[in-house]
Amino acid sequence: MSDRTFVTACLVPLAVFTLAFLALPLVRLVQASFESEAGWQIYLQILQTPRYLETLVNTVLVSLAVSLAALVLATTAGLFLARNRFIGRGLLLSVLTLPLAFPGVVIGFLIILLGGRQGLFNQLLPGHIVFAYSLTGLFLGYLYFSIPRVLLTVMAAVEKLDPALEEAARTLGASPWRIVIDVILPGLAPSLVAAGAIAFATAMGAFGTAFTLATNIDVLPMVIYTEFTLSANIAMASALSVLLGMVTWALLYVARSFAGTTVAAGG
Amino acid sequence: MTLTIETAAKTFADGTRALCPTDLTVGPGEILSLLGPSGCGKTTLLRIIAGLERPDAGSRIRFDETDVTGLAVEHRNVGMVFQSYALFPNMSVRANVGYGLKVRKVPADERRQRVDEVLRLCRLTDYADRPTHALSGGQRQRVALARAVAPRPKILLLDEPLSALDAALRDSLRDELAAMLRQFRITAVFVTHDQSEAMAIADRIAVMSSGTMLQVGRPEELYHAPANTFVARFIGNAMPLAGQMENGVLHLPGGRLELPASAAGKTAYIRSENIRLDQAGSLEGKVETVTFSGGHFRLAVGGVLPDGSLLYLQHPGRTAPESGSTVRLTIDPSDLIYLADQTSTHS
Amino acid sequence: MKRSLAWWLQCAVTLVIAAFLLVPAIQSILAGVTANYFRGLSSGLTLKWIGRVWELYSASIFLSLWLAIACLVVTLVIGVPAAYALARNPGRLSRMLEEFISLPLAIPGLALALALLQLYGTLSGFRTSWTFILVGHVLYTLPFMVRSVLAVLMAMDFRSLEESAATLGASAFTRFRTVIVPNAMPGILAGALTVVTLSIGEFNLTWMLHTPYLKTLPVGLADSYASMRLEVASAYTLVFFAMIVPLLMAMQWASARAQRIAQ
Structure with a gap:
């Protein structure tokens, strides 16, 4: 041959x-x-039907909030872990990155253990704090699987930053705060954009967490699921899937051209 | 084995001509060097001989009487030493050297014997069971050579075999490589961009530029009788004396030189080692820079050549004129090389 | 050196995040071995719930293990040669193909499952067999195998290695077997661990593709969360952690090693 x-x-x-x-x-x-009576106009229907539109807006808002929160928190932690060496650092790093491959259903359950009716918070302050089945629960669940993804991307980027740049800024008299603003954040910017997009796309498509929490908040994957299984509205389920798939793919594509890496979506 | 190359050419898919039609014969046991600057087509020609590159239609490669042009590389029985050595990181020294025998299904005990023999010739016996990453640069080079010769190839091809080494090691390993190649008595072609390497190792040198083979000959032939200006400049850095010729006299800004009648219409070239400082010299110039390089001083002299060009000369001895001083130079006309101007050849 | 306020703030954020990730996981572990979760640890520790999980769900645990191994075999057979072929042709077409097979990373599993169901849902023999779930798992994990192997191949000068093997007389297949595969091993190992880990934890696709007779571990988990008492759900989660955490750690170790080689 x-x-x-x-x-x-x-x-x-x-x-x-x-x-x-x-x-x-x-x-x-x-x-x-395209196989309903509406034909291709089913995509217009999505934008004209309040329920779908509301779902779309909800999904985007939650995902956006999760991405921003994950970016702020994970960048802070990522910089801290990359710049400091101490006993237990390795363990801490494992704790922060292990949830990477936890399925969304498990994360949903963990949120219930924190904020469900029998959850930790409700046990400490009985009768008042139940947040698992609300928007807050969904937000926390998405945050749970977004943090490890963003953290890994940020830490990889921090390690690639040239320490000489920071040293140069220091010899020129820059304060630590100015160094963060002028050197570190601009250096991390492409990775932050990429990590944010990954977190956003992952949250947009997350199904398991919402499924377990059974929230009263409609998010796109849950609506697709109910359209398909309960309403047997196959054309609408397909149209929503196509829309969702295109949005997440486009986002990740742009993200990859910024940072050149892909972290697993899913969750 | 005799290697015969007939009208070998290579045009890449994007239309670039890497190698213009080239003919070349390398005799049995001969070591030939392909010498030229990077991008001159020497590596392409080597890879065509190996079978790693498919030449343009009409090219012919023969090993003795056998036409191997259409033969896949794995059936050509060539040995090749790669620039990076390309030692298999997943194998020990012994497994690397034995690889060619193993894939040719040579029986295990015969294989062992052959590998031991080659390891001994290449002074690698003590390192036989080491992983290749635990070796020094020179040892890695010897493993690459041992691996290439172990299957007794018809021809040995070496692609810049010394360029991965640092400068200090390169000089000592150059002579060692030359000695080892001679002991294998195998037809060899090796590619280099370093003229001193080519001169030290090769029986004959083929100088290449821009995909064309300009001159093939023994090192001293190329040095003393370069066929064109490129070879003159590339081998031994000959400098053109560009001046006005009138009645057998070359007029330069720094003085005059009498040339023989045969020089008419040609440009005279001189090498720095053939210019001497001499109070009675016919040329005058100003020393621009003086650098000491151990055995001699290297002087750059301005004002001798037109257009601000500098003339370089080597000055033996313990002291040298200071920069800024005026010196007189002498050039023996018998050291001059006369070459017709070739506008087509690059400099 | 005196720590600045900013340092303490960063430290606090890091610890709060770690607590957020760790505390519920510990809760679920404890709940899985507590006799009565509502009365707390004072009710005593027990393995009763884990035994219960074993009775109820051992079949789904074995199905998941079987699927993970099958998925690994398929991704190895498809992915390793494909990564090599992509590395050999580093052109625009290869980039597009790589981008295309990576679509399952970007498109939500739900959408992919819907697509598979609509095309093959009527082939009842296939629809109800475990191979239908396997297809979904391979679809999702294959890009990880291909990329992991491809990254290691691109980082080493595999063309020179292969060319030198060719000059020594090795045929294309021998070169692949003796030079490419052994040297791509760190990438293959990292890819394999990723494939197994992700296959065991995959839910989004599997939930749509599974049948009542074919429940994988995560499908069983969702089932237990919905219908079992908290202790059983927790014990099942504990079993899942015990399987997935060592795999995850091995995966991270292998990926870091492959990445070091790839640099």
Whole structure:
């Protein structure tokens, strides 16, 4: 077998699998979204129906809030962990990054343990603090899986910062605060944008957490799920899926062109 | 084995001509060096010989009488030392050297014997079981060489085999490599951009520039009788004496030189080692810079050549004129090289 | 050196986040071994709930392990050669193909599951078999394997290694087997651990693709959260942590190692 033939043969299994189980199903999904009486106008319907529009706005707002909170918190922690060496640092780092691959359902359950009816907060202050099934619970759940992702991206970026830049600023008399503003944050900016987009896209598509919390807040993945399973409104479920998929993909694509890496979505 | 290359050429997919049609013959046991600046096509030619690059249609590569042009690299039986050495990081020294025998299904005990022999010739016996990353640069180079020769290839190809080493090591390993290549008595082609390396190792040198082979010959031939201005400049840095020729006399801003009649219509070239300081010299100039380099001083003299060009000369001895002083120089006309101007050749 | 206010603030934020992530996890671990969660630890420690989980859900735990291994085998067979082929052709077409197979990282699992269901949902033999879930898991984990191997290959000068093997007489397949695969091993290992970890924890796709007879571990978890008493749900979560945390740590170690090599 010649070299070229061998290299081509190496791609065949991937090509077959991807065509059968990714390309064709996605084509089918788009096709299915056109199969109601509304045709392609189903996409207009999404924007005209208050329930869908509200869901869309809710999802975007929660995701945006989660991304910003995760960025602020994880950047602070990331800088702290990257710049300080102390006993237990490794352990702390593990605690902060291990939830990376926890499924959304488990995170939902953990939030219930914190803020559910039988949760920690309600036990400490009985009868008052139940937040798990509300917007707050959803926000905290999304924050739970966003923090490790942002933290890893930020720490990788901090390690790539040239320490000489900071030293140069210091020799020129800059205060620590000015160094953060003038040197560190501009250096981290591309990674922060990327990490923010990853957190946003992940939150937009998160299903397991919302599913477990069974909140009264409609988010897009939950609506897709109910449209498909309960209402059997397949065209609408497909259209919403296509919309959601395009938004998250576009965001991650832009993010990757900023930072050149991808952290797993999911959650 | 005799290597014969006929009208070998290479045009890349984007249309760049890496190698213009080239003919070359390398005799049995001969060591030939492909010498030229980076991008001159020497590595492309080497990779065509190896079979790693497919030449343009019409090219012919023959090993003795066998045409190997269409033969895949793994069936050509060539040995190659790569610029980066490309030692397999997942194998010990012994496994690296034995790899070519193993994939050719040589029986284990014969393989062991051959590997031991090659390891001994390359003075690697003590390192046989080490991982390759635990070796020094010079040892890595010897492993690369041992691995290439172990399957007894028809021809040995070396791509800048010394360039991965630091300067101090390079000089001592150059002579060692030359001695080892001679002991293997194998036809070899090696690529370098360093003329002193080529002169030290090769029987013959092929000078290349911009995809063209300009001159092939023994090192002393290239030095004393360069075929064109590029070879003259590239081998031994010959400097052009650009002045007005009138009736067999070359007029330079710094004085006059009498030239033989054969020089008419040509440019005279001189090398720095052939210019002497001499009170009675016919040329005069001002010393611009003086640098001491151990064996001699290197002087840059202005005012001799037109247009502010500097003339460099090597001055042996313990003292040198100070910069700014005026000196007189002498050039023996028999040291001059006369070459027709070739506008087509790059400098 | 005296610590500044900013330092203490940073330290506090870091610790609060760590507590936020850690405390509920510890709660669930404790709840899983507490006799009665409402009366607290004073009610005594017990393995009763874990035993109960084993009775109820051992089948889903084994299904998840089986799926993870099958998923690993498939991603190895598809992903390693593909990564090599992509590394060999570093052109625009390869970039596009890599981008395309990475779509399952960006598109929510729910949308992918919906797409698969609509195309293959009517093939009942396939729809109800474990291979249908396997397809979803491979779809989601394959890009991790391909990228992990590709990153290691691109970082080493694999072309020179391969060319030198070729000059020594090795055929294309021999070169792949003796030079490419052994040297890509750190990337393959990191990819393999990622694939197994993600497959065991995958919920979004699996929830849509599973059938009542084929419940994976996370599907079982969702089931227990909805219908079991808190102690059982916690004990099941504890079992899940015990499986996933060592894998996660191994995965992070292997990824860091592969990344060091890739630099």
